[in-house]
Amino acid sequence: MITVYSDENFQAIHAQKKKILGVFWGITLFYIAFCLGWLVYYTCLPYKDPMQALPKACVFVASALYVIFLFPFMGIKYSRVRRYYKMMYYLSEGIKNEEINYFLCFEEKDLQKDYVDVISCVFTTWNKKKNEWMEREVYFDLEKEKPDFEQGDLVKYVVQSNFIVQYEIVKKHAIEFEYEDEEDGEDENEAPSEETQDTRENEEINQEN
Numbered sequence: 001m002i003t004v005y006s007d008e009n010f011q012a013i014h015a016q017k018k019k020i021l022g023v024f025w026g027i028t029l030f031y032i033a034f035c036l037g038w039l040v041y042y043t044c045l046p047y048k049d050p051m052q053a054l055p056k057a058c059v060f061v062a063s064a065l066y067v068i069f070l071f072p073f074m075g076i077k078y079s080r081v082r083r084y085y086k087m088m089y090y091l092s093e094g095i096k097n098e099e100i101n102y103f104l105c106f107e108e109k110d111l112q113k114d115y116v117d118v119i120s121c122v123f124t125t126w127n128k129k130k131n132e133w134m135e136r137e138v139y140f141d142l143e144k145e146k147p148d149f150e151q152g153d154l155v156k157y158v159v160q161s162n163f164i165v166q167y168e169i170v171k172k173h174a175i176e177f178e179y180e181d182e183e184d185g186e187d188e189n190e191a192p193s194e195e196t197q198d199t200r201e202n203e204e205i206n207q208e209n
Contacts, residue, residue, distance in 0.1 A: 001156070001168040004144055005091060013085045020078045031066045035059050083115040084143075091160050100156040101125045101136055102175055103149040117142040121149065121164065140164050152176055 038055035045052055101123035108119055118139040127134045138159050140147065147167055149155060154174035158166040 001158070001166040002147075004141065004165050004167070005088060010088050010092060013081065013088055017078075017081050017085050020073070020081060024074060024078070027066070027069065031062060034062055080115075087116050087161075087163070091163060091165055094160045096158050096160045096165065098156065098158050099123075099125075099136070100154065100170065103151060103153045103155050104135065104177070105151060106146070106149070107137075118163075119146065121147075123155065138162055138164055 038059050042052060042055040102125075104122040104124050106119055107122060119142055121138050121140050123136040123138070124133050125136045126132075138157070139162055141163065147164075147169075149169070150173065152173045152175045153169050154171040156168045156170050157164050
């Protein structure tokens with residue numbers, strides 16, 4: 001099976017998180033030292049000295065630059081990296097489930113799962129209790145190369161927190177979907193043919209044996 005996330009990926013995002021924090025603390029300590037230096041200079045000036053405006057102006061400008069740096073760097077970049085790191089940590093430690101279903105389509109829309117940009121992978125699965133085909137939606141990380149799934153492929157995949165972490169195309173174009181037009185301009189429905197259902201039942205019997 002193809003593994004989506006490796007140990008190297010986790011180590012790389014961990015190193016990136018540490019690097020961002022290192023830059024943040026370095027700039028923050030420099031900012032604090034800069035302000036303290038001007039504070040000491042200000043307290044050493046005589047009363048109503050004309051140079052009192054200089055430290056105030058320098059601290060004001062430094063504070064404005066620090067806030068401008070802080071918002072995009074920590075509020076956007078670090079926040080995104082931290083969430084991605086958190087997601088990968090849970091994927092490496094959480095309980096995983098293996099499934100095998102027929103691929104239907106990708107749904108490329110503005111989706112986020114645990115604040116991570118994802119693409120929706122829609123599969124069809126046979127529900128024995130309801131005796132009908134149902135859709136199964138799982139997510140794939142947009143930072144990774146999109147899998148070569150095509151409609152009708154039989155795919156075995158491993159999910160954790162509804163993220164695909166491993167996958168394997170068992171059979172290409174294992175089934176074909178039928179599209180039927182409904183009257184009164186209603187939306188199109190899609191369903192595997194009777195042969196497809198028989199194929200599915202036979203595969204389930206083979207797996208049980």
